[in-house]
Amino acid sequence: MRKRDREATKARLLEAARLRFAREGYDATSVRDIAGDAGVDAGLIFRYFGNKKRLFDEATADIPADLLDGPEEELVARMVRSVIFADWTRYGGEHPLVAMLRSSAHEDTRQRIREEVCTTYVSALENLAEGDDAELRAELLSAWLVGIGILRSVVATPALAKADLDDLAPHVAAVAAGLLGRPMSGTTDA
Amino acid sequence: MRKRDREATKARLLEAARLRFAREGYDATSVRDIAGDAGVDAGLIFRYFGNKKRLFDEATADIPADLLDGPEEELVARMVRSVIFADWTRYGGEHPLVAMLRSSAHEDTRQRIREEVCTTYVSALENLAEGDDAELRAELLSAWLVGIGILRSVVATPALAKADLDDLAPHVAAVAAGLLGRPMSGTTDA
Amino acid sequence: MRKRDREATKARLLEAARLRFAREGYDATSVRDIAGDAGVDAGLIFRYFGNKKRLFDEATADIPADLLDGPEEELVARMVRSVIFADWTRYGGEHPLVAMLRSSAHEDTRQRIREEVCTTYVSALENLAEGDDAELRAELLSAWLVGIGILRSVVATPALAKADLDDLAPHVAAVAAGLLGRPMSGTTDA
Amino acid sequence: MRKRDREATKARLLEAARLRFAREGYDATSVRDIAGDAGVDAGLIFRYFGNKKRLFDEATADIPADLLDGPEEELVARMVRSVIFADWTRYGGEHPLVAMLRSSAHEDTRQRIREEVCTTYVSALENLAEGDDAELRAELLSAWLVGIGILRSVVATPALAKADLDDLAPHVAAVAAGLLGRPMSGTTDA
DNA sequence: AATGAATGAGCTTTCATTCAT
DNA sequence: TATGAATGAAAGCTCATTCAT
Structure with missing residues (x-):
């Protein structure tokens, strides 16, 4: 029995x-696992969240978006930092989007990922892209960020797994410039 | 006759x-679904493959790799074509790697994906990269391919979902050149 | 004041x-439903009544019995009126006995129904029956009343569901007379 | 493990x-109870019947109706015999309708009872009733049969619980004649 | 060797009930 | 005393797997 403090x-x-x-995705996680980790009875999940799906939604709802704060030319660098260097301890060390992809068997989840990717990443990058097919190029850059996140934490390829932001900086600058058609910085101030 | 049927x-x-x-990932697929699709009894799965996991391993073991056939400067373009335009009917229309990522909840699967990505994609690209940190750059390019595959078929972002190879060609050339440090073609002959 | 609130x-x-x-029977009713309807916390049910079963017993204990007030020959008519035309709003519009039959899965409840039927209906009717096997005839008449209540409100057969007391009057008189061996009225004064 | 014989x-x-x-009604019966009684695993219920409700429907679907075979004037007597003297061992010793009333918390079940009562009892009796309001009188007689069944086996009132068909014969004749407006026999040949 | 009946563990969810505050 | 957080035992149901035939 726990502290008897609802919040x-x-x-x-x-x-x-x-x-x-x-870490394990929606299907491979049981409500008993979660309740066990939290040290409480599984029944509380239903009392507090209604059902497993709503717990999932609520647990993955807080993807922060302070990406727009800062100089435009550092946007991509900030995104890379956010995707792989931010402290996503609460999401098992991975960016929430990468984590959610684990549960992408369900169309609901795919839809949420799509919205998140489009509103947070694609639309921000689209504004920076020069020329036409800006949306496509913004998506291609988003794809890169997503791919980096996956290769680094899900697949854990050797070089990416141990790279730090400085290692990535020149490549970030090169790819971002190539896709957006304008010079971009590979590092951030913060 | 007997043997024939068995095979x-x-x-x-x-x-x-x-x-x-x-299409649905490891957890969301039941052995009865598979047996039903094949028109046989589920018991045979255990007789033939031992258990569900070994069936999965065997079913996803045949990622073909004829990527090396062809001009070097078209390698990345061939990879893009392979990732998103090849006829992966047998894998639900997606590249096998993307399909396997659906089941990445299990460490076993992650390991297999890692091996596949490294031996098939990273090592081939590494040979093309000039200068040091060639491995990192090869992985970054592989990340892009993986990210494109995911955004296109799992997340289904609008522009990528309807793009064809010609739309991608200039961007492929730009990014590949930027990361590999040498000019690359965005299209393939085939 | 405290006591007032409690009561x-x-x-x-x-x-x-x-x-x-x-309305829903014992099993299909949860203590939270009841507490919710009453606008209080479910815990109070256990504080006040001990457990669900005792709440049930107490809630169904007050079957009123003013059936004996009035002319003897109108007794059966009064019973019919009581069974199906009285205002049993508090019992979901049905006679308490019919309502309790919903919960007759438990022997306890059956016993309570038996006592109620025997003390309230059978014994009153037994006094009116001429000749021997008076008890049997009283029970047969009680059975009719119970059956009418059930067909009308539980099963809702078409004719009975829309009949009023006048429609029933001649049949009440006929059956009562047939079973009791003496003339009975089919209507009541009230 | 059992005989491995599906049927x-x-x-x-x-x-x-x-x-x-x-005996216990739908809600108070668990699929594990049933499987335990049958000496098999509960999973088979779902394999063979889909779910609990369908098992219920199938289990209560076979109310036999050979009531129409025989002389018209013995119809009510046959019904009484069917309701309370037939060998309903398979239904816990009660007539299936009475047994189903235990589960009348669910509208589905009520509907099935209604249909059964109307098609099997009311309509047969309606054909015998003289004059108008034949349906009402047929329902009133059906109500009596239902009431008798309930008082005898659910409530178990003393006189009805130990009565045999001969004890009931004169009363059956009297009530049936009173409600149908024509002479009826209280006994059957069979 | 192949079929499919049977199993048992585990799932999400509900509910009566207890007990700290 | 009264509130509501917490519990634990079931419930219906699914699924991978085993094993008699």
Whole structure:
């Protein structure tokens, strides 16, 4: 029996859910796993969140988006940092989008990923792209970010897994410039 | 006659397994689904393959690799074509790697994807990259391919979903050149 | 004041319990339903009544019995009126006995129905029956009343569901007379 | 492990289901109870019947109706015999309709009872009733049969519980004649 | 060797009930 | 005392897997 503090318990359940869902995906995670991690009874999940799906939605709902704060030419660099160097401890060390891709068997989840990718990444990049087919180029750049996230944390290829932001900087600059048609910085100030 | 049937049945099971696993992922696919698709009893899966996991491994083992046939400067273009335009009917229309990522909840699968990505894509690209950190650059390019495959078929972002090879050609050339440090073609002959 | 509230809350819980149990039966009614209807926390049910079963017993304990007030020859007519035309709003519009039959899965409840039927209906009718096997005839008449209640409100057969007391009057007189061996009225004064 | 005979197992499950549902009602019966009674695993219920509700429907579907075979004036007597003296061992010793009333919390079941009562009892009796409001009188007689069944086996009132067909014969004749407006026999040949 | 009946563990979810505050 | 957080035992149902025939 726990601290009998509703908000704290909800928070612990969300925390545990985030980690499990991120690491193992929706189907491979049972509500008992999550409740066990949180140290409470599984029944509380249903009392507090209604059902497993809603817990998932709530647990993966808080993708932060402060990407727009800062100089335009550093946007891509900020995105790379966000995708692979930010502290996503709560999502098992991975970017939430990469984590959610684990659960992409369900169309619902795919739709949420799509919206997230489009509103957060593609639309921001689209504004920077010169010329026509800006949307396509923005998506191609987003694809790169997603691919980097996956290769680094899901697949764990050797070089990417141990690279740091400085290692990536020149390549970020090169690819971003090539796709957006304008010079971009590979590093960030922060 | 007996042997024939056995082999034919195994083949049908593998075929069905490939499609189901690709489209719905490992967890969301039941052995009964697969057996049903193949028109045989589920018991045969255990007789022939031992268990579900081994069926999965066998079903996803045949990623073909004729990528090296052809001019070097078209390698990346061939890879893009392979990732998103080849006829992966047997894998539900997606590249096998993308399909396998659906089932990446299990470390086993991740390992297999890693091996595949490294031996087939990274190593081939590494040979083309000039200068040091060739491996990292090869991985970054592989990441792009993987990301494109995912955004196109899993996430289905609008522009990528309807792009064809010609739309991508100039961007392929630009990015590949930027990362590999040498001029690359965006199209293929074939 | 404290006591007042406690009593008022108990009363509201009993009220809500009566309706739910009557309409949906014991098993299909949850203590949270009842507490919700009464606007209080479910815990109070256990504080006040001990457990669900005792709440049920208490909620269904007050079957009124003013059937004996009035002329003897109108007794059966009064019973019919009581069974199907009285205002059993508190029991979901049905006679409490019919409502309790919904919960007759438990022997306890059956016993309580038996006592109620025997003390309230059978014994009153037995006094009116001429000749021997008076008890049997009284029970047969009680059976009719129960059957009418059930067909009317549980099963909802078409003719009975829309009949009023006048439609039934001649048949009540005929059957009562046939079973009791003496002339009975089919209508009541009230 | 049992005899590995699908039909025999299905039959045993239906048998066990009939008894449990009849005695305890739908809600109070668990699929594990039924499977336990039948000596097999509960999973088979879902394999063979789909779900609990369909098992219930199938288990209670076989209400026989040979009531029309025989002389018209003995119809009511045959019905009484059917309701309370036939060997309903498979339904826990009660007439299936009475047994189904235990599960009348669900509108589905009520509807099935209504149809059964109307097509089997009311319509047969309606043909015998003279004059107008024949339907109402047929329903009133059906109500009596239902009431008798309930008082005898659910409530178990003393006189009815130990009566035999001969004890009831004169009363059957009297009530049937009173409601149908024509002489009826209280006994049957068979 | 092949079929499909049977199994049992585990899933999400509900519910009566307890107990800390 | 009263609130509501927490619990644990079931419930219906699915699934990979085994094994008699």
